[in-house]
Amino acid sequence: MAAPLQPRRQAPLEEGHVAAPEQPREKQGVQSPEQLPLTAGLQALSVRSRRPAGIFQDLVVNTRESLEHVKHSKTGSEGKVIELLANHFQVTYPPWIAYKYNIDYKPDIKDIDLRENLLFQHESTFGRRHIFDGNSLLLPRRLQSSNVELVSWTRDGGIVKITVHFSKELRPTHPDCLRYYNILFRRTLKLMNFKQIGRNYYDENSKENFCDNRLEAWRGYVTSVLPYEHSLTLCSDICHKLLRLETAYDIIMRRCEKSLQDKYIREEVSKELVGLIVFTRYNNKTYRVDAINWDQSPRDTFKKSDGSEITFVEYYMQQYNQIITDLDQPLLVSQGRWRKGQKNTPHEPVLLIPQLCYPTGLSDELRQKSKDMSKLTKFMQLYPWERKNELEAFINKIRVNRTAQNELQRWSLRFDTNCLPISGRILRDVKIFQRDVSFGIGPQPADWMRESRSTPLLTVKSLSHWVLLHPREHGNNAQSLLRSLRKVTPTMGITVGQANMYEVNEDPSSYISTLRKCVTSHTNMVVCILPDSEKHRYDEIKKFLCIHCPVPSQCVVAETLMSGNTLLTITTKIAQQMNCKMGGALWKVETGLQKTMFIGIDCFHDIVNRQKSIAGFVASTNEELTKWYSQCVFQEPGQELVDGLSSCLEAALDSWFRNVQQQPDSVVVYRDGVGDGQLQALLDHEIPQLVSHLRKHQVKLTFIVVKKRINTRFFVQSQGRLQNPPSGTVIDVALTREEWYDFYIVSQSSKHGTVTPTHYNVIYDTICLDPDTVQRLTYKLCHMYYNFPGTIRVPAPCHYAHKLAYFVGQNIQQEPHNSLSNCLYYL
Incomplete structure (x- = not known):
């Protein structure tokens, strides 16, 4: 198989022109510098951004140096020690200093492949050991002159003048040097005929067909060489690409x-x-x-x-x-x-x-082929032992490939072929409190659905004045829901009054016109049974009930009420959701921090319609974390950093004061949705908004960045084979950064596939939370999401913020009425 083509971007066009795909590269030529501008052939080349891919450029932001309480140690000690394996492979790197040179072309060349071809007409000058990123060159030795001028020729006889400027010396672990190692490693994958799609590389020989040969699934690899506390490692994980065979x-x-x-x-x-x-x-x-x-x-x-x-x-x-x-x-x-x-x-x-054009991913039609879906799930959902064996085989394939090894050995780069051993700790069981009982939740399984429905909830809101709408043909489903509610609610302490029932047509206007007539100021809940999951109908109902006629609401697709044996379980979840939307609470945990407000922040970006981005801000407004204040901020499309946090915080503090009658002593923020490269931006833009307001009230602040999209995985040896680590496993050594106060937690419990940990990074902390406290606190908050009686991947305020931003951005696209801000109406 031929080496994969490099992705390239389009040259900017004049206003009114249509950007077409890449231009032809045959017969490309360049005139001599005296004959500028370039020939039409060279002008037609596509443009790639001159800024080198800098996945390491911001990793050196040292957020730990200002945190005095963890300067000497950021490692916790609580919990039972557990031995793990990680999908990281130790990297042995060259001991020598490398030399970086900047490369300039006259006339300027935008196409990265042509830049490389022109430069390495002079390979005798640089030697066989070199790494080129399109803008700069890394060499293991210094050239005789700091400035070297070269002349290259294009196929058409055009002349290009190339100037090589010495930039700086790089130690083996310098961020720039690490970026070159990644370029080198990806170059070896190309030499091994892996196909690049986006940033990942796929093995075309691993593809399998599904759904009567209408879907093709490719298996590939995500790789990155990264620096950690004591060493460099290659993080490698498995990914998949689904390609439909129809166009x-x-x-x-x-x-x-x-x-x-x-x-x-x-x-x-x-x-x-x-x-x-x-x-x-x-x-x-x-x-x-x-x-x-x-x-x-x-x-x-x-x-x-x-x-x-x-x-x-x-x-x-x-x-x-x-x-x-x-x-x-x-x-x-x-x-x-x-x-x-x-x-x-x-x-x-x-x-x-x-x-x-071939669509990627699954269509609704293909999803309905249940037989093939189970085969596809098995192909993609690898268990820990399968994932570990496949990754080690992948690294070993590189080790025995002569071409790949020749490329790596030029730079003395070697990779261990075994997964990295690492130590973790299992945190203590978390105790869940309802109104009359408490029960401990251990690492396996972290689910308390049975306990939550068999005893009174912590705080109940009864369905006293509520409205039930249903299509005429689904009257039986409405009656079924009523009967089931009366069965499951008594044990939870919820009183269900007589519903005001109305028949509607299936179109959205029928629901809206009926709601206009039947919803009054006394209505505390609206339930709408929907004939199907059609988005437009759902959106119109939610817009009306969240903006124009604000009242908590619950939409239920009729089909879910035909589930026979599982109907009572489904109804239990519906009843608990409605209780929360009306301001009730299901359970609580003891965080160990007194008079502390917890805040979650996340953003939704509408990448399909290019609409405004939505920032979700959710804050606890009492010490028990059973009352919440929610607000959303509309921002420019694609904007991640949040403006207006000061006003959000002020409103949340006002709500806290109404509930508690005194201000909190501290605020802990969990910020989701930002990458490692935005840490400095958070320190410069978001944190000052919060600090300036909290300083007036002498309230302390801890700001924790939450990162879900990571490729690190952990495995544990149990019962003779590798399994997922138990819920509550924390890792704060080896694969953390020296410059950060960071750690991983495996909070979910999964019986299928490989669980993904969550990475946490404390970047600002005047509360001075020690490692054990912040780790234990974070894990406990993963038990406080009321839409699921189990542990989730992130702390509850963080996930509430995500749900709020997503709901507003996807469904109502307008700011909800402020009368709903003190209830979880978006669950």
């Missing part, structure tokens, strides 16, 4: 066969395609479909950056040898990559041919 064109044609009217065809096609990620096999890239352009077709021309015009048909034939058969198909529109923090960044549209 976007097939979907369009299928819709055309089902609908006779052009209007409905377009609506149905947009509904099915917009928001999908499609894969283009001709260049090995993925794009998000943002719209359908029905006014253009492959017959149309677009203007290249050199000013010439070409049809899409001609372009794809010249560039990729792809034949487009239907010249009347519409074009797909992709607005380009969308990343967090890209405030006010213009996105150039890319037009794609449906016939050449």
Whole structure:
């Protein structure tokens, strides 16, 4: 298999031009510097960002140095020691100093592959050992001169002047040096014929077909060389890519066969395609479909950056040898990559041919093939022993591959072939309190559904004045729900009064018009039985009940009330949800901190419609963590850092004071949704907003960054084979950073697949929480999410903030009425 193509970005076009896919690279030429500007052939080259990929550039932000109480040790001691394995492999790196050189081209060259080809016409000058990232060069020895000027020739005889400037010496563990190691490792994967899709590499020989050969699943690897407390390690994990074997064109044609009217065809096609990620096999890239352009077709021309015009048909034939058969198909529109923090960044549209685009992921139709779904789940959901064996086999495959080893040995890079052993600790059991009883929750299993439904809840809100809406054909489901509620609620202490029942049609307007008539100021709950899970109907109901007529509400799809043996369990969950939405509480834990407010912050980004981002802010407003204040902040699309935290905090403190009659002594914030590269931005932007307000009241602050999207996994030897670590396992050695006050917790309990730990990083702390306290506190808060009687991956305030931001961003797109701010209406 040929080495995979490198992903490249489009050159900026003038206003009004359409960004087309990559331009042809054949017969590329460059004129001599005296003949600038460049020839049309070179102008047509695609542009790649000059900024090198800097996954390490912000890791050196030292947030621990200002935390006096953990300067000497950030390791806890509580709990039972447990021996683990991690999906990290020890790296042996070169002991010598490396030398970084910046590379300049005159005339400037944007295409990274051409830059590399031109530079290594002079390999005799640099030697075989070199790593090039497109902008700078790493060498194991210093050149004789700090500035070297070279002349290279293009295929067309054009001249390019290359200047090599010495930049700096790099120690083996310098962040820049580590970035080059990652480039080198990925280069070895290309040499081994792994196919790059995005940042990950896939083994094409591992692919399997599912769903009657309509779906292709590829297995791949996520890799990164990272520095930790005492060593470098290669973190490697397994990933999957699902590629449908039908094209976007097939979907369009299928819709055309089902609908006779052009209007409905377009609506149905947009509904099915917009928001999908499609894969283009001709260049090995993925794009998000943002719209359908029905006014253009492959017959149309677009203007290249050199000013010439070409049809899409001609372009794809010249560039990729792809034949487009239907010249009347519409074009797909992709607005380009969308990343967090890209405030006010213009996105150039890319037009794609449906016939050449393969949707990724599962469609609803494919999900219904239950037999194949179980096979697909087995292929993707690896158990700990399977994951560990596969990863060690992957590393061993690199070790025995001669080409890969030649590449790595030039830099004296070696990787252990066994998973890294590491020590952890299992925290003590957490005690759950309801109204009359308490019970301990051990590491296995961390679920207390049975206990929560068989004894009175901590605080109950009765269904005294409530409304039940249902479609005429689902009257039996409504009666079934009422009967089940009366069975399950007495033991939980909830009183269910007589419901005011109304029949409605299935369309949203029928629900809304009925609600206008029947909801009064005394109504404390609205229940709507829905005929299906159609999003538009749900959104309209929620908008009305959260904005225009604010009252807690519960929507139930009728099908869930036909579940026979599980109906009482489902009804129990519905009753508990309604209790929380009305301001009740199910259970509590003792955090060990007195007079402390806990805050969760998370953001939702609408990457499909490019709407405003939503920041969710949720704060506990009593010491027992049974009352919560919620507020959302609307921000610019893609904006991650939150403005307006001071006003959110002020409103939360006012709510606390109404409940407790005195201010808290301290505030603990769990901030989700930010990456390692944004730590300094949090210190500069978000934390000062909170500190400036809390300082007036002499309230202390701890700010903890929560990171869920990590590739680190842990395994434990149990009963003769590897299993998931038990719930409550904490790791704060070896795979943590010297510069950070950080740790991992495995809080969930999972019997299927491999559990993912959560990484926590305390970046600001005037409360001075010691390691045992902050770890124990964090784990306890993972028991306080009222939508699930078990432990979750993140502390409850953090997940509440996520639920709030997602609900507002996905469903109502407007600020909820402030009368709902003191209840969990978004559960």
